[in-house]
Amino acid sequence: MTITAEVHLRSPLLPLVSVAELPQIDEVQCPHVLGLEQGVQRFVVEIDATESLSEDQFLELDEIIEATDIGTARGKEVYKLTVVLRESVANAFEDTPDAGLVDAIRITPEGWYEQKVFKDYPAFKMFQTSCEEHGISVEILSITQDPSTSEDSVPYGLTERQYEALSLALSRGYYEQPRQTTAKELADEMDISQPSLSDLLNRAESQLISATLGPSPRLEILAQ
Incomplete structure (x- = not known):
């Protein structure tokens, strides 16, 4: 029974919220996340900004340890950012079950907007519980079941x-x-x-x- 959930994750400790808080940023979207090792992840982000950002500006943020300007795509600047996760966030992500990202993560100063697919409702609840136990609030914006799923x-x-x-x-x-x-x-x-x-x-x-x-x-x- 596949579950698709659109959620708003709220915590100032979430990765790249600090980027979304920069005054020249209009929008940050993350279509791809790669886990490198425990507590370290690489994000490919598309940024709509009023002015270009240098790699050094990203490195001024405590959580970012590597930044690469990839270029421009669809009218947005694309960067590859390597981030050290806060311990509580790393534990929350580590404890969550496998889930597929349906669309790009939208990152704002208020947190993350995500749409994920889970194998079933208990898997989603495990994700929600793990986030909340580690200080990340989960607001459910929508949750739907695959209509092809049988009643059984x-x-x-x-x-x-x-x-x-x-x-x-x-x-x-x-x-x-x-x-x-x-x-x-x-x-x-x-x-x-x-x-x-x-x-x-x-x-x-x-x-x-x-x-x-x-x-x-x-x-x-x-x-x-």
């Missing part, structure tokens, strides 16, 4: 429709505090009634609890 592959015994309702609710901030959307808005987006949406979510939540904690965990504890 939906995790935790959820039906396809229950999974769709939960994914939509999660991506729209329904489970955040305060809520970013309402049950009525979710129901309209799924083209169903609000009671039907609430029933889908209730059944899905019950199934998740049963699948992860087992049947009647409180009764089992009391019986011991």
Whole structure:
């Protein structure tokens, strides 16, 4: 069951956020990342800037240990930057499961915007948990499942429709505090009634609890 998630990662310690903060920078995109060794990565970045940047300007930033001006492509300057990752970021990246980058990373002073593909929802949750445990907040902008996936592959015994309702609710901030959307808005987006949406979510939540904690965990504890 392939999951595609668009996320906003927030942390001032993320690589190249310092580059995006430079006053002459309009936009930074990273279409390629290569891990060289533990804690060191090479980024190929495309930069839209009001003026050209020298390799020495990049080297003034503490995290960058090597900078090469490759040239111009699609109207943007292209650089190869070798970066030493902060320890917390290196640990977060090391602990995440394999995931494919769908599009270029957009790097801003507020963090990274990424679109990644995961083999399944648990793999995505592992990525999210690892990031948050190491101080990188993960805002889910959208999360979708491969429509060719069969119902049998939906995790935790959820039906396809229950999974769709939960994914939509999660991506729209329904489970955040305060809520970013309402049950009525979710129901309209799924083209169903609000009671039907609430029933889908209730059944899905019950199934998740049963699948992860087992049947009647409180009764089992009391019986011991």
